[in-house]
Amino acid sequence: MNIRIPARLAAILGKMACLMALFVSTPQSSAVGWVPPVTPRKFSVLELLGVPGTTVTIGVQVPSGGTTLWLKAHGLNYQNKASIRINGGEWVALNNTNCVFDYPGDRLNGMGGPLDTLSFRVAGVSLVPRRANTISFRFNFTDGVSIGYRILDLNILNASNRRLLPEAQPVFVRGRSSGISPTDVAAGSNLWYHANLRLNWIGDTMNAKCSDCHADNGADLKYFSFSDKAISERARFHGLSLTQGRQIAAYIRSLPLNNPGTPWDPPYQPGPGQDAKPVEDFAAGAGLQWVLPDDSLTFDYLFPDGTPRVSFTNTLNIRDLPIAMPMPDWNSWLPRVHPKDSYGPDFQQVYDNLEVVRGEQNMAHMTLRFGEWQIALWNWSVGPAANLPSEYRDGSATAWRAWWSVGRWRTVKSWDVLKTRGLEARGQEMYGWNVHPKSWPTHTVFISAPHYTIQPMQGHFLRDGSEAVWSVLSHQWYWLQMILNDSNHRHQEGFPVDWPYLQAFTSSQLNHGLGAAAQIMAAAIKTGESTTYDPRSPYEGFTAFFGPSTEFLWNRSHPDQHWNGYDPEFRDAVIRAWLAEYSRMVHELGREHFINVTAEVVEGDTANFAGPPRATPWIRSHTGVLVFLKQRGVSQDIIESMKEIGRYLWPAADWDPY
Numbered sequence: 001m002n003i004r005i006p007a008r009l010a011a012i013l014g015k016m017a018c019l020m021a022l023f024v025s026t027p028q029s030s031a032v033g034w035v036p037p038v039t040p041r042k043f044s045v046l047e048l049l050g051v052p053g054t055t056v057t058i059g060v061q062v063p064s065g066g067t068t069l070w071l072k073a074h075g076l077n078y079q080n081k082a083s084i085r086i087n088g089g090e091w092v093a094l095n096n097t098n099c100v101f102d103y104p105g106d107r108l109n110g111m112g113g114p115l116d117t118l119s120f121r122v123a124g125v126s127l128v129p130r131r132a133n134t135i136s137f138r139f140n141f142t143d144g145v146s147i148g149y150r151i152l153d154l155n156i157l158n159a160s161n162r163r164l165l166p167e168a169q170p171v172f173v174r175g176r177s178s179g180i181s182p183t184d185v186a187a188g189s190n191l192w193y194h195a196n197l198r199l200n201w202i203g204d205t206m207n208a209k210c211s212d213c214h215a216d217n218g219a220d221l222k223y224f225s226f227s228d229k230a231i232s233e234r235a236r237f238h239g240l241s242l243t244q245g246r247q248i249a250a251y252i253r254s255l256p257l258n259n260p261g262t263p264w265d266p267p268y269q270p271g272p273g274q275d276a277k278p279v280e281d282f283a284a285g286a287g288l289q290w291v292l293p294d295d296s297l298t299f300d301y302l303f304p305d306g307t308p309r310v311s312f313t314n315t316l317n318i319r320d321l322p323i324a325m326p327m328p329d330w331n332s333w334l335p336r337v338h339p340k341d342s343y344g345p346d347f348q349q350v351y352d353n354l355e356v357v358r359g360e361q362n363m364a365h366m367t368l369r370f371g372e373w374q375i376a377l378w379n380w381s382v383g384p385a386a387n388l389p390s391e392y393r394d395g396s397a398t399a400w401r402a403w404w405s406v407g408r409w410r411t412v413k414s415w416d417v418l419k420t421r422g423l424e425a426r427g428q429e430m431y432g433w434n435v436h437p438k439s440w441p442t443h444t445v446f447i448s449a450p451h452y453t454i455q456p457m458q459g460h461f462l463r464d465g466s467e468a469v470w471s472v473l474s475h476q477w478y479w480l481q482m483i484l485n486d487s488n489h490r491h492q493e494g495f496p497v498d499w500p501y502l503q504a505f506t507s508s509q510l511n512h513g514l515g516a517a518a519q520i521m522a523a524a525i526k527t528g529e530s531t532t533y534d535p536r537s538p539y540e541g542f543t544a545f546f547g548p549s550t551e552f553l554w555n556r557s558h559p560d561q562h563w564n565g566y567d568p569e570f571r572d573a574v575i576r577a578w579l580a581e582y583s584r585m586v587h588e589l590g591r592e593h594f595i596n597v598t599a600e601v602v603e604g605d606t607a608n609f610a611g612p613p614r615a616t617p618w619i620r621s622h623t624g625v626l627v628f629l630k631q632r633g634v635s636q637d638i639i640e641s642m643k644e645i646g647r648y649l650w651p652a653a654d655w656d657p658y
Helices: 009-018 182-194 219-223 228-237 242-254 295-302 344-359 363-382 397-420 427-431 456-461 467-484 499-512 517-529 568-589 591-597 618-631 636-649
Strands: 041-044 046-049 055-062 068-074 082-086 099-101 117-122 131-139 148-157 168-171
Touching (some): 041 148, 046 055, 046 228, 055 148, 131 148, 219 397, 228 242, 295 517, 397 456, 467 499, 499 517, 568 636
16 A cells, blocks of 8 residues: 655654644734624525435525525535425436536536535526525435535525525524433444444445444534434434434433534634634634635735734744635545454554553653554554455555545544543643644644545545545645644654645645635745744754745746736735745754755755756755746845845855846
8 A cells, every 4th residue: 555654753753742842922813804794694404314315395485586596505525416496397406517616616626526515506497586486405316425415505696696695604403402311312322332234225234333433422423513314314324223313313412512513514614713712612613604715815814914924933823814725524534434344353453552542641642642553553554464355455446445534534533532532722731831732642634635645546536536636635634734733833754744745735726726825825834833943953943945945935836826816016025024034044044054954955056047846956946936936027125035045055156147
């Protein structure tokens, strides 16, 4: 199997317990920039969950001038999954040919793309204005995993595609709050841990139980407010009766946990106020309402007074910084096949290490325990114990789905350990007093990204199998890791974030027509921060090429998209602010650091002809960025700053022609 393990892993684990000290500073606060619209209207969420053929019908009073239906749906992850019928007419299957998607779904393949929630207008049906219309929804068929979808909002558009109704807030029944029978709770608990399940309604018997793929006690289903219907229908999908499903739902309802999340609001979605929330609500995230409609709006929060300022020794609060990209929903965290059913009993050593993690009582040792769990997985995957069935080693979709699911399983179980034991705000006990309390002691989220676990050509089982899905999902998981642990100014090679990967996949969003300049700048700032605890360290410190590199001032593959639409003065102010801090770090460390410690500078190097980003030697990359900036008309002081860095690092080269 292709799996990337960071170099010097043993050394990393030996130091993990003392990682993460940081230079304390007040996190940058956000002024009021873009805010979600007020949503006085409520919309009762429609759950089309169950067996194929499940339908729901509602009545809608269509205003004068209203002709077109607009929907916001959660879970339409493949085409023709849903059908609608207007006023008793013909059923119309919804797909990418008759639905016109809002941004960013229109850039990301719509149904089948990487987004869990989509909003769109339905071009293939017409409503009758000034009367009550009946609208029916149907769940058509399963892909072998899904049991349906949800309608989160419905609106009516006029001929100019303007919404005639206010935006709505989705509301739904989170589950019974009273009348739960203790007998049902006991029966549901027994089923949760011991019931024999099927792959689907009529599929083969599974080895995994409910507790294997979810939090051990089902806390995730309670926390993210999965409805009784969702729980009971999922139990039916796995071969249990409706009565048994309702008993499991009763057990989940009985858990003594709050439930601030929803199945569609992405866990840990960043947004203003996340740090101020009690830790019990942290995992619920800021909600889909804080997914910005445009990347440029992030700059309102990145530079709240309108003046770009960058300091690598300050701390940018990435948890409170809204971005124009949703994180994965909880369903996207869950494994598609459990290791018990893909790899069998040989996986036992990995389970054993998970139990060691669960049992650790000394918080200072949690990072080490998580690292040992990762080593156990690595040893299993390459050692004699990995006697996998041939269908899980042959490069097929089945094999890669199994390996991908291992990452999902590991991430869910990490959430289980940290959330249910109340460890999400105890980072200081694990790393030291000067670490942000909300810090996960693991990089399991990062190494669960598809870029880390599977290669693009093996990603054909992910949604529609496109490169866009593989790339955007990688970006989502990498960004999510930064939210959960941004290194607190001190990284260790690829732990907890491999910063060049984060920057590269943030930039790659431009390849799909998405704005990303603000996210790229936020990633570049956080990358610089990660080097400042001990900047002279060869493994944890400042590296000008493999850390906060100038190449990300412009996107590598589609550079003209990076700052398209921006005022040149604002663009230059942002570049100038970041480059000034970069230059300060270079000069403060001295060129001997880049000669003797990082080996990025070769004494006497004069090969300063322009090269592409990431070219070697580094002088070529630096010169290439300089030439590109000059060609794009940035301010002359920026050009001179780039030249000055070049003269300082490579004095033997001739910088005058540039």
